[in-house]
Amino acid sequence: MSQKKIVSIEERIPKLKQARKKKANRRLVFYLSIFFILISIIIYLQSPLSNIRSVEVNGNSLLTEDKAIAQSGLNESTNIWTIDKSEIISALTSNPMVESAEVSRDFPWTVKIDLKEYKHIGYVKEESSYFPILGNGRVLNQSENVTFKGDAPLLLNFTEEEHLHRMTTELDKLPMNLLNLISEIHWQPTESSKNNILLYMNDGYVVSGSIRSFAEKMQLYPSIVSQLDPESEGIIHIGVGAYFEEFDTEEMEEAAAEEAE
Template identity: 70%
Template sequence: MNKKKVVSIEDRIPKLKQARKKKANRRLIFYLSIFFILISIIVYLQSPLSHIKTIHVTGNSFLEDEEIMEQSGLTTNTNIWTINKSEITATLTDNPVIESAEVKRNLPWTVDIQLKEYERVGYVKEENNYYPILGNGTTLQEIEQDNINGDAPLIVDFTEEEYLHRMTGELQELPDTILNLISEIHWKPTDDNQNEILLYMNDGFLVSGTIRDFADKMQVYPSIVSQLDPESEGIIHIGVGAYFESFDDEDE
């Protein structure tokens, strides 16, 4: 007959006390760890360790880094965790040169500001100086040039801001390959059509068109020119339909 081993309550009590003590110690260590972690986070957030050390600005060509950082309000005393990215983005895009902006935290101490500026689509001339003009119609008066290098057309005689803005908006939509073919754009409003323009091209041709839907209609220019004799002289009409009119035909 098997005999069952009987453990007295006196033998079990020390083991139960030891198990409870270990459990209590583990719980204490856990709470102390949480406490010290929270204290460390608070100390970190209140100390210079959480301040921005580097601000990287990319995508800017017309604006200086220092100007953008000043406008953003960020400094090396700014806590990296307290920056309001949407607010900074809204502030930056108030600048007429900036089309869009994105602000990113790059831990532990860096903030990246990525910009997209409006493209320069031409130049305007005031007295004897030339100034870049952007796709939203903003003239960069602070960038003064004695001449232009042919990387964008000269925009001439646009005396009304409304039509100048329409024109630059259309130029913004043009591929660079076509924009770079244009030497000058002259506003030639008539009583019947205030949108009339005349273009002088770098290849020697003239183009008669309108501001309205200019970007779309100008897409046919390379195709038309490819069918013409390079020695021929005339004007390409891209208003209603698209066709070439030779100066020789006019003489005849």
């Protein structure tokens, strides 16, 4: 008959003490690790290590990057964790050029600003200065150092704000490929209608139309031009109906002769 080995309490006590000590040491190391991690986070949040080092601006065309950053209020002393996105967006959208804005953190030290500007649909001329005009009808007459670059139509003779706003609303509806074809738009009101406009196109044609439903009727322009002789010169009418009226050759020659004299 086998005999069971009997272990006395005196022999087990040292092993129990050693096991408890190891467990206590592990627990102490765990709590110390958590403590130092928390201290490190607090130091990081309170130190310049968490400050913004760069601000990226996307989607801007009229508004310069420097002005967008200045308006956002962000700088290198701003803590990336304490930025108020709604406050920054509110500051940016207070600019008449900006329709909407989004702000995001790109860790560890970058803030991204994505802008959506109002569509730049043309320029207006005041004395010797040119000012951009937006699709919402706002003329940026406080803009500095603006030159007419030909990247949008020049709107001339719009002396009434109501009709200028109506014209910009129509231009805002145009796709960019059509908008880029227009060089100048002249307002030519008459006693019977204040909606008359005359357009000079970049491809050499002249268009007579109306502010009323202009964007809709202008969609016909590419189709009309495609059917014309490239050498022909005249006016494309897109008012009540859509048709091409060729210039009188004799009248053109007489006018050219008078200018030469």
